[in-house]
Every structure is written in structure tokens, then in C-alpha cells.
Amino acid sequence: MxxxxxxxxxxxxxxxxxxxxxxxxxxxxxxxxxxxxxxxxxxxxxxxxxxxxxxxxxxxxxxxxxxxxxxxxxxxxxxxxxxxxxxxxxxxxxxxxxxxxxxxxxxxxxxxxxxxxNIRTAAAGAVAARWLAPERVETAAVLGAGVQARMQMIAAHLVRPFARGWVWARDPARAAEAAAEIASATGADIRVAATPQEAVSASQIVITATPSTTPVLQAGWLAPGRHVTAMGSDQHGKNEIAPEALAAADLYVCDRVSQAAAMGELRAAREAGYLPGPPPELGEIVAGLRSGRLTEAAVTICDLTGTGxxxxxxxxxxxxxxxxxxxxxxxxx
Amino acid sequence: MxxxxxxxxxxxxxxxxxxxxxxxxxxxxxxxxxxxxxxxxxxxxxxxxxxxxxxxxxxxxxxxxxxxxxxxxxxxxxxxxxxxxxxxxxxxxxxxxxxxxxxxxxxxxxxxxxxxxNIRTAAAGAVAARWLAPERVETAAVLGAGVQARMQMIAAHLVRPFARGWVWARDPARAAEAAAEIASATGADIRVAATPQEAVSASQIVITATPSTTPVLQAGWLAPGRHVTAMGSDQHGKNEIAPEALAAADLYVCDRVSQAAAMGELRAAREAGYLPGPPPELGEIVAGLRSGRLTEAAVTICDLTGTGxxxxxxxxxxxxxxxxxxxxxxxxx
Incomplete structure (x- = not known):
């Protein structure tokens, strides 16, 4: 041979x-x-x-x-x-x-x-925003100030070129750093929020990118016409979004059900008794097999754990x- | 920082x-x-x-x-x-x-x-021979003629420098090729056997290195004082040794119980109702935690699936x- x-x-x-x-x-x-x-x-x-x-x-x-x-x-x-x-x-x-x-x-x-x-994780947030966020996004917010928080905002701006943005993080100095970096990359007006609620309530796109194990985003904060991308929960035990917020959303989507149920926001929501059925996966929406956002007023949440x-x-x-x-x-x- | x-x-x-x-x-x-x-x-x-x-x-x-x-x-x-x-x-x-x-x-x-x-797989066969084969090995046999069959014999010779060896394979030409290569590497007198039984019955060390899904080594062939290393069953469905041979051996050892039970010889043996308990792992014997060969007359079998x-x-x-x-x-x- x-x-x-x-x-x-x-x-x-x-x-x-x-x-x-x-x-x-x-x-x-x-x-x-x-x-x-x-x-x-x-x-x-x-x-x-x-x-x-x-x-x-x-x-x-x-x-x-x-x-x-x-x-x-x-x-x-x-x-x-x-x-x-x-x-x-x-x-x-x-x-x-x-x-x-x-x-x-x-x-x-x-x-x-x-x-x-980092690139593919931020890009997945942009895919979620492209298919799930409202068409018109004036303002975006991120909870968290790490590398991925910054990149998620820059990626979201590629598909929804928002004019204003908010950064909230536990450390205001890091939040200011992140805001400056996002502003420089996007040209948007990016400010530091005093509270997570201030950041969230003003924004059509909300990105959570923290390592939190207790919810930083509460259910009552999400007015109609909001999209949330949660990408901090990539490990067992992490939880950024209150289970009630997932239950109250018009649409919950994840990247992979088996992963989200083990280490995503879906885990805590199911432990609280919500979302027992199989949610759509982002790929099913992109492929046209399941529906994404149905109305401009809907609240959508996308739970990203990171896929091979x-x-x-x-x-x-x-x-x-x-x-x-x-x-x-x-x-x- | x-x-x-x-x-x-x-x-x-x-x-x-x-x-x-x-x-x-x-x-x-x-x-x-x-x-x-x-x-x-x-x-x-x-x-x-x-x-x-x-x-x-x-x-x-x-x-x-x-x-x-x-x-x-x-x-x-x-x-x-x-x-x-x-x-x-x-x-x-x-x-x-x-x-x-x-x-x-x-x-x-x-x-x-x-x-x-290839090196670490052959080396594992030598570790098995060092800890499980009789002290005096005059003759070794291999069933199979692929790269790993050849390397297993060469590796076994490092720890039990046998003077004679046998190769059996379905294709006699490939068996002859393998015999020549093993002879050249070891200096031993290596011959082609007409049947697997001829190879096995003459040898203190027997290596199975075939892709077989039905046993090539039968139970009655193993006289006292034999050691078998099975290294062909590294995939679900493979099976080189008759379950009765495993049941009849004085000692069955594997590299990792969880792997051997899924894809090693242990799988077929357990399906036949043999060896329900936890067998020793080779590492436990090397570490002195469990016993290896107890007598020169014992029949020992080591089932290698390959470990991280x-x-x-x-x-x-x-x-x-x-x-x-x-x-x-x-x-x-």
C-alpha cells in the first residue's frame, strides 16, 4: 500500500x-x-x-x-x-x-x-441578539465587567448598533474601564450604572456575564420588548437570573438543552419547578425549525453555556x- | 497585574x-x-x-x-x-x-x-507480563499480526526474554512478516503457527491482538503456568477470549474496571454471568495494594483497554x- x-x-x-x-x-x-x-x-x-x-x-x-x-x-x-x-x-x-x-x-x-x-462565545451572544432581540435596540446593558462582558457588548453592537449602553459591576472602577473599552470599540455612549436595576430597566438588550451563584437579574425588572443573553453560567452552581424571570419570559432559548439543564440558568429554574418541558435551542431557531421572537413586546431570554x-x-x-x-x-x- | x-x-x-x-x-x-x-x-x-x-x-x-x-x-x-x-x-x-x-x-x-x-500500549503489555507472567518464560505467542501484535511481542521480550515465539494470524503471509520483524527485534526464534491453538499451547505468555468479535482463544487451551494479555478489545463489541477462559483463570486483572466492563474482555464474560465482582486493576497490583500471580502454576489474564x-x-x-x-x-x- x-x-x-x-x-x-x-x-x-x-x-x-x-x-x-x-x-x-x-x-x-x-x-x-x-x-x-x-x-x-x-x-x-x-x-x-x-x-x-x-x-x-x-x-x-x-x-x-x-x-x-x-x-x-x-x-x-x-x-x-x-x-x-x-x-x-x-x-x-x-x-x-x-x-x-x-x-x-x-x-x-x-x-x-x-x-x-472568547471570540466564539461573544459571537454566540450576537447570534442570539440577531435572532431574538427586538429589531430596534436603542440601549444595551451588561452586568459584569470582565473580558467576556466587554466582548459581548461589542459583538451585540455588530447586529444591533445601539446608541447607548450601561455597564454595571460590583467594582465601579472595573465597570468604568469596561465602559471605556466598549465605547471605544463601538462608538456608543456607554455609562456606568449605580445598580444592576438601573442598567437593566433602560435597555432592550441585557447581557449577564458575571460569575454569580445567586441571581443578579430579578424578575420584575424586565419590561416588555426586552432580550436577555445570559452567558455567565457555564459551570455547575452558577446562576445569574432569578428563576421567576425565566418562568415569566415569553420565550426561553438555550444553546444546548442537556448543558443548560446541568450548568445553565435552566438548572436553577427547573429546581424551582419552572420550564419542565424541552425549550427550543438557538440552532433550531436559526435553522427555521422553531420560532424565535414573535412580537416586538415579547421578553426573550437566551441561556448560553458554550458548545463544541x-x-x-x-x-x-x-x-x-x-x-x-x-x-x-x-x-x- | x-x-x-x-x-x-x-x-x-x-x-x-x-x-x-x-x-x-x-x-x-x-x-x-x-x-x-x-x-x-x-x-x-x-x-x-x-x-x-x-x-x-x-x-x-x-x-x-x-x-x-x-x-x-x-x-x-x-x-x-x-x-x-x-x-x-x-x-x-x-x-x-x-x-x-x-x-x-x-x-x-x-x-x-x-x-x-503504540508505544504506551505495547509498554502496558510489558508491565502486565512483568507483574503477572511466570518468572521463567521460554516461549511466547501472539494471535494477530498487526503493528500492535508485533510491538507487544517486542515489549514482552524486554521483561521476559523468551527464546522462542509463535505468531498466528488469519493471513499466513502477514504472520510470516510479523514473525520476521519480531525475530529481528528480539533475536528470538519466531515461527508461524498453523492454528491459534498450536501457538497458545506451547507458550507461557500469550498475547491476543486481533480485532475479533468472536473468541480466538478458547478455554481449554490454557494449561497451568500461563499468562495471557488481551489487548485487542479496545472497542465495544470486540471479544478475543472465551468467557469460560476468564472464568477458569486463577486471576483476571484489567487496566480499568469501568473500561473493561464496557469494551474489554470483561464485557462478554459478565454477559455470560462470570466475574460479577470487582477484579483487581493492574495499577493496584503494581502499587502493592492487591496480589498478582501467587504461584508459578497459576493462569493469569490481563485485559487492557488503554488508559489516559x-x-x-x-x-x-x-x-x-x-x-x-x-x-x-x-x-x-
């Missing part, structure tokens, strides 16, 4: 990936395609492989998905080591490995240190962009 | 890894240490992440383990795409990613295309060897 010539393996560093993959509409479209593909027959997304490392105050998650119509699939490794900041290191890291969907051969290794996860489908899509997107730019180093197989 | 300087990421190709990591006693010792560590408190080995891709006649497995006393852990991705030979490509591929056990930072990417999996612990250990071993050799390319984080 002669061995066919095989293409080299492309290695890309974080710097190369940052240059090739900005947070833009192309990233949003790639992520949207992932959600649609996930709703199609033949898509496969196994449960997250998760390993707790309590001695190191750490954990590692591995996510993947095989999506019909994609030439490749990614396997993403996300370590989170929460004592790292004491060492001057980031808590979150990781890489993505890209494999041919036809042969299983390694095509590329994306040494992104978690950068592409997004990883496969952003990796394919990044690899195409890097190849087009001639970036990276090709190693012999 | 200032960022501490972080070490670069080392990228190693298959050629570099083949040069740095031969199948030798150092690889066997590294693998043995993995089994011992797996039996210690604090070891963690989550269930294998497995994704079937029937459209491509493929599958992907992800394995990992965190082992006390190891500075790093590996996450290994093993794609198996079984139509690849038609394309002139190998069925099995993959890579290992190595992470710091203290910070979760990526330390290295081992682009081994499955080479290190071996992957972590061989990756650490390979990384140390590559660093000592100055191999690989260091990329900026």
Missing part, C-alpha cells in the same frame, strides 16, 4: 490568530452556521469531557462537535486554573486541534490560549482566515 | 518523537509508574470522550488522566477512520497535548500520529526525552 502525500500540519500562535480573527460579522456568521448545523440530522456533539483538579484549584474541559457540511472538526481543550492570577498568569488557557472530517488527519493546531473561545459546535466553527473560520493570510508554520506530518 | 514570563510551547513531530522515544525499558517503566499512580488517592481519569462518525466510517476518542506526582497531564486525541487505507492513509492518527499540572498552560504538542499510543494514565505518562516521558535531546521547535506563547 503506497501512502498518499498528506498535507503538512499548520501551527498557529495566539498572536497570529488574533491578527487573523477579529470579533466581526464574519465570526458571528461562522458561529451562526454552527448553531444551524447543530440542529441538522447527522450533527454530533458528545457530552463535555470535564476533569476537576481540586489540588490545583483547576479544571479542564474538552469540547467537540462534528457538523454536517463542515470539512473539519475541532477538539478544544480549555484548562481553567483559578490560582493562576496569583502567579501573574491568566486563569483560562487552552488550544484547539483541527482534524479532517473525512480522514481524521490532524490539519492544524491553534495555540490560541483561549482567544478563539461553536469551537468547530470558529476553528474552521480561523484556519481559513490564517491560510488566506499565509500565516502560521507548516510542519511535516 | 504583571504577567510572569511563561515558557514557550514545544512542538514535536512524529519523526522527532520516534527518534526520542524507542520501545525500551524506560518506556515500560514510565508506563508502569502511570499504573501505580492511577491506584493512588488523588488520581483522576474521566470517562473517555468518544464521538462516532458513521458517515466517515470513523470515530474519535479523547483520553486523559491527572496523576499525583506528575508535573503535567496529557490530553490525547485518537481519530480512527477505517476507510483511510483505501486512500493510502493510515486508519489511526492523532496527537497529544501536554499541560502543566500546576497552571494548566500548554507545555507541548506531540504530533505523533498515534506513535506514542498511560497517555499522560508516555507524554511526560517523551517530553523529557525530547528536551534532553534538544528536539522540537519552541514557539512563543
Amino acid at each position: 503506497t501512502q498518499a502525500p498528506t498535507p503538512p500540519i499548520l501551527i498557529l500562535t495566539e498572536a497570529e490568530l488574533r491578527a487573523a480573527v477579529p470579533l466581526d460579522l464574519a465570526a458571528v456568521d461562522a458561529t451562526e452556521a454552527a448553531f444551524a448545523a447543530l440542529a441538522r440530522p447527522g450533527a454530533r456533539m458528545p457530552p463535555v469531557l470535564s476533569m476537576d483538579l481540586p489540588e490545583a484549584n483547576g479544571e479542564v474541559d474538552v469540547k467537540t462537535a462534528f457538523l454536517p457540511g463542515f470539512d473539519a472538526f475541532a477538539i478544544k481543550v480549555s484548562p481553567g486554573f483559578f490560582d493562576n492570577p496569583r502567579l501573574g498568569l491568566p486563569s483560562l488557557n487552552g488550544l484547539m486541534c483541527v482534524f479532517s472530517a473525512k480522514t481524521g488527519l490532524v490539519e492544524a493546531v491553534l495555540l490560541d490560549n483561549g482567544y478563539l473561545t 459546535a461553536q469551537d468547530t466553527a470558529i476553528a474552521a473560520h480561523a484556519l481559513a482566515a490564517a491560510r488566506a493570510a499565509g500565516a502560521g508554520m507548516a510542519l511535516p506530518r | 504583571t504577567q510572569a514570563p511563561t515558557p514557550p510551547i514545544l512542538i514535536l513531530t512524529e519523526a522527532e518523537l520516534r527518534a526520542a522515544v524507542p520501545l525500551d525499558l524506560a518506556a515500560v517503566d514510565a508506563t508502569e509508574a502511570a499504573f501505580a499512580a492511577l491506584a493512588r488517592p488523588g488520581a483522576r481519569m474521566p470517562p473517555v470522550l468518544s464521538m462516532d462518525l458513521p458517515e466517515a466510517n470513523g470515530e474519535v476518542d479523547v483520553k486523559t488522566a491527572f496523576l499525583p506526582g506528575f508535573d503535567a497531564f496529557a490530553i490525547k486525541v485518537s481519530p480512527g477512520f477505517f476507510d483511510n487505507p483505501r486512500l493510502g492513509l493510515p486508519s489511526l492518527n492523532g496527537l497529544m497535548c501536554v499541560f502543566s499540572a500546576k497552571t494548566g498552560l500548554v507545555e507541548a504538542v506531540l504530533l505523533d500520529n498515534g506513535y506514542l499510543t 494514565a498511560q497517555d499522560t505518562a508516555i507524554a511526560a516521558h517523551a517530553l523529557a526525552a525530547a528536551r534532553a535531546a534538544g528536539a522540537g521547535m519552541a514557539l512563543p506563547r
